[in-house]
Amino acid sequence: xxxxxxxxxxxxxxxxxxxxxxxxxxxxxxxxxxxxxxxxxxxxxxxxxxxxxxxxxxxxxxxxxxxxxxxxxxxxxxxxxxxxx
Numbered sequence: 804x805x806x807x808x809x810x811x812x813x814x815x816x817x818x819x820x821x822x823x824x825x826x827x828x829x830x831x832x833x834x835x836x837x838x839x840x841x842x843x844x845x846x847x848x849x850x851x852x853x854x855x856x857x858x859x860x861x862x863x864x865x866x867x868x869x870x871x872x873x874x875x876x877x878x879x880x881x882x883x884x885x886x887x888x
Contacts, residue, residue, distance in 0.1 A: 825836060 825833060828836075
């Protein structure tokens with residue numbers, strides 16, 4: 804067996820053990836586990852949204868800079884054409 808197969812089997816085994824332990828735990832312990840998962844999910848969603856916001860900010864800044872450079876280039880071309888004319 805390859806390392807990938809052994810790793811997958813170990814992962815499935817750990818998942819089965821966690822599921823068994825969860826099902827045999829008290830309702831209070833199950834609620835604690837649910838709360839931890841929900842908290843982790845909320846944190847991941849918040850982190851993902853923060854990354855999206857930062858990416859959008861960077862993209863808009865790049866677009867603004869590109870527009871500025873375009874305007875400067877057009878002005879330079881217009882001045883050069885006026886000089887030649």
